[in-house]
Amino acid sequence: MLGFIIRRLISAILVMFSISVLVFLIFFATPGVDPAARIAGRSASPAIIAQVRHAFGLDRPLPIRWALMMDHLFIKQDLSSYVNIGSRVxxxxxxxxxxxxxxxxxxxxxxxxxxxxxxxxxxxxxxxxxxxxxxxxxxxxxxxxxxxxxxxxxxxxxxxxxxxxxxxxxxxxxxxxxxxxxxxxxxxxxxxxxxxxxxxxxxxxxxxxxxxxxxxxxxxxxxxxxxxxxxxxxxxxxxxxxxxxxxxxxxxxxxxxxxxxxxxxxxxxxxxxxxxxxxxxxxxxxxxxxxxxxxxxxxxxxxxxxxxxxxxxxxxxxxxxx
Amino acid sequence: MSFATRAGVVRAVDGLSMSVGRGETVGIVGESGSGKSVSMYSILGLLRGPNVSIEGRVRFNGQDILGRPDRELRALRGKDIAMIFQDPMTALTPVYTVGWQIAEQIRQHTDLTKRQAHQRAIDLLAEVAIPDPSRRVNQYPHEFSGGMRQRAMIAMALSCEPSLLIADEPTTALDVTTQAQILELLAELQERRGSSIVLITHDMGVISEVADRVVVMYAGRPAEIGTRQEVIREARHPYTWGLLGAVPRLDSKRARLVTIPGNPISPLDVPPGCAFAPRCTYRHDRCSDRPPMRGTDHLDACWLDDAEKEQRRAEIEEAS
The missing domain is CATH 1.10.3720.10 (MetI-like)
Incomplete structure (x- = not known):
């Protein structure tokens, strides 16, 4: 019975991991969605967007961005909103x-x-x-x-x-x-x-x-x-x-x-x-x-x-x- | 005993009269739908619902029990009259241990404590030859094999020392070697405890092994009643001949088994005369009237006169 519970919890953790990757990809790697443009605002010039992209780490490879996101979300817990800058998630x-x-x-x-x-x-x-x-x-x-x-x-x-x-x-x-x-x-x-x-x-x-x-x-x-x-x-x-x-x-x-x-x-x-x-x-x-x-x-x-x-x-x- | 259905009233059991003596084994045999099980269920009040109507009389230990309120029948069921069912795979509640289910019945009818009932369950499992009963008692039905489950069912049925045990096709769902073991077990337990058994089956082979007396049923009506010897060696009803002919025998001269022509009739269109007449090779004019059960100890419902039956049976014997 205990073994069953442990096995079940391990598989739950694996599912959680997959969900985090999937959700991350949907929101940050879907073509057409550019988080930097979102953050920079409506009439931002390409230079500002590039600057924002660098400042938020959005120009780094996807796995690292995923790790950073998880770090902000779960470990440092200091992920902040892109819209209301400064408000913590x-x-x-x-x-x-x-x-x-x-x-x-x-x-x-x-x-x-x-x-x-x-x-x-x-x-x-x-x-x-x-x-x-x-x-x-x-x-x-x-x-x-x-x-x-x-x-x-x-x-x-x-x-x-x-x-x-x-x-x-x-x-x-x-x-x-x-x-x-x-x-x-x-x-x-x-x-x-x-x-x-x-x-x-x-x-x-x-x-x-x-x-x-x-x-x-x-x-x-x-x-x-x-x-x-x-x-x-x-x-x-x-x-x-x-x-x-x-x-x-x-x-x-x-x-x-x-x-x-x-x-x-x-x-x-x-x-x-x-x-x-x-x-x-x-x-x-x-x-x-x-x-x-x-x-x-x-x-x-x-x-x-x-x-x-x-x-x-x-x-x-x-x-x-x- | 009849059911109201959309297609009309079905008389599932009609004109059955039988008795079971103390320590006796009575076999009820017949094809599917002949009313074997239903007759026994109705005795125990296991058939309920607005569409069921039961008429007649059931006497148990000298008392009329038919139509008694459920509360009184409950005290009887499981205690004085116990029942074993056909499919041991589904007859036990899957979410409780076998021991729990046996103890539940014991505690329903006696004042034993939980611990005593549990111990009794272990003893009962040992009695029906389940190996390692003190471990098995805490296992769930799905951890038992078919034969073991049927043994557990028997242990449960015997838990309150019933004076009558009704076994509804107890071996039908089991393989042949297990069948023999279960029948042996039943016979052994009966000898030890002296209880009566009603054995419902469609298997003439089973009947010939264990029954003292036999009731042959067709379309809800008794066709022939007699001792095992009488029914198997001196069968008088054409339907019984058909059943006996359908049992494979090693000493038979014939390559093929005899089958009864046609199919069992639907209980909705039982003819007014003899129920078996539409399939009977020997039917004649009188068969359009319903034959009564005739005879003294060995009864049968057939219009053929005794000499003719004797002759026909001899012919069949000769041919086989």
Whole structure:
């Protein structure tokens, strides 16, 4: 088991390395993209561009530029923006990361609880009235885009009903957990619910399908023949096996969201997270920030994948040997 | 016992009446879809859903058990009546160790502690001749071979000392040498514990090795019931003759095996008369009425009179 974890982490590091090279090449070696011209500004003369190119080390060979970039990004951590000269990239990301992490982690707890409960209830009552009701709510939640749902939530909680039942909802923004855990949760509760709606819908539907399949498996018949209660069969046998695909789905979704995919929710609720940072840096074509944000995002996706694989090995003994 | 399907109501088991004595092995034999497994599943309440309807009576130890609430049947299932299934590859939950699954059943029906149940699981694995049981008990089903898994299934089924063991094609998914070992094991365990066994199979060879009495089923109906001797040596039903003819024999004069013409009928279009009539070489006018089970101990559902059956059987014997 330990060997498996180590092997998996080594391969994650290799993937990270490949991503760094790939992202670097996309942004700095793609024909037509000239970082020096970007930095020098719109009407710079060729002489100034050449000077900038030399000053930023952009005239050196690609592998060295890659190494310099990584050195600035990870070791010296002093990579600075090309657009807002002087502003450092790494602090921007480390400031934005806790916001995104708070948003996604809270939402993840909510969507896992709602999604798994909904899926189990629907599967346990398949064919009865409650099953299609839950599945309909699920498909509705999946169909509503986060930016629309977020705006509607804002409209209701900040607008018409703000002075009556939603008086407790604070204006949008972010309060660090270190400052006030209560305010932190209060500011995030609506973003959490908004972000969780989509995933709760997906997870409930996927889990129901998995459970219905599992309940037709031979081992469920064996469990019935053993005289176990229906609840125990559902939870200990069918759910346990159905959770395996849910975990892999969760790892991918969680990693992608931490990596910036929660952008829409962040924008709608004015949360200064990584998604928002990536969005603005892309608009400015601020290459170092994009590079940093993408590396950060990739790091979490790769890490989440590694964690999923390790969790998989715990959940599914058949994986451990491989 | 019937299912409601889109194409109409299917009577999957119809008019089956059988009994299993203490310590006896009863074999139920028939082609796929003849209602062998379904009849046993319905006894245990393993068939559920709005489309299933079961009529009749099941008595176990003198008590009526059919239609009892699931809670009461649960106390019976796995404890007094245990079951082994056809495919040991899929019959165990893949994510738990074999020992955990055996202990789960023990703890469901007894007050043993976790540790005691675990120890009992080891003892049971040893009893079904799994080598190195104290290591094997902590392994997962995928680490067992097919034959070993079936042994583990048997160990699990025996864990609460059931008085009736229902084995649903326990050897079908195994290779021939393993088959023999499993059958031997079942016979040995039965001798030691004195439990009754219902053995469901489509293999006449298996029946001829272990069954005390045999029920031959066709299209959900019993065709012939009798002791092994009676059914194998003095078969009276044309369908049984067909089944017996399909068993390869070393002393046979024929180069080819006899097959029963046609295919098993769909349970949706069982004729009103004898179910086997469409495939029967000996059908005559009376076969358009449904034959009752006739006889005293050795019963069969065929309209041919006894003398004629005797003669036909002799002809077949002669030819083979």
């Amino acid at each position: 790494v602090p921007q990301i480390t400031q934005a990361a806790p916001v995104t992490l708070s948003l996604v982690a809270g939402a993840a707890v909510i969507w896992m609880v709602i999604g798994v409960t909904g899926g189990v209830i629907a599967a346990a009552n398949r064919g009865k009235f409650i099953d299609p009701v839950i599945m309909f709510i699920g498909i509705a939640a999946v169909s509503v885009p986060a930016y629309w749902l977020g705006e509607v939530v804002n409209l209701i909680t900040q607008g018409g009903l703000h002075h009556s039942i939603f008086a407790w909802v604070p204006p949008s923004g972010y309060v660090p957990i270190t400052q006030s855990p209560g305010q932190w949760a209060l500011h995030l509760i609506m973003p959490w619910l908004t972000l969780a709606a989509l995933y709760a819908g997906i997870y409930a539907r996927v889990l129901r399908a998995e459970l219905v399949n599992a309940l037709n498996e031979d081992y469920v018949r064996t469990a019935r023949a053993k005289g176990l209660s229906e609840r125990r069969i559902l939870i200990r046998h069918a759910l346990r096996c159905s959770l395996i695909p849910i975990v892999s789905l969760f790892g991918l979704d969680f990693g992608a969201l931490i990596g910036g995919a929660a952008l829409l929710t962040e924008v709608v609720f004015g949360l200064p997270g990584v998604g928002l940072l990536t969005y603005t840096s892309l608009q400015n074509l601020d290459l170092p920030v994009i590079m940093g944000a993408v590396m950060y995002g990739a790091f979490f996706v790769v890490l989440a994948n590694a964690v999923v694989d390790i969790a998989y090995a715990f959940l599914d003994p058949r994986v451990r040997i491989a």
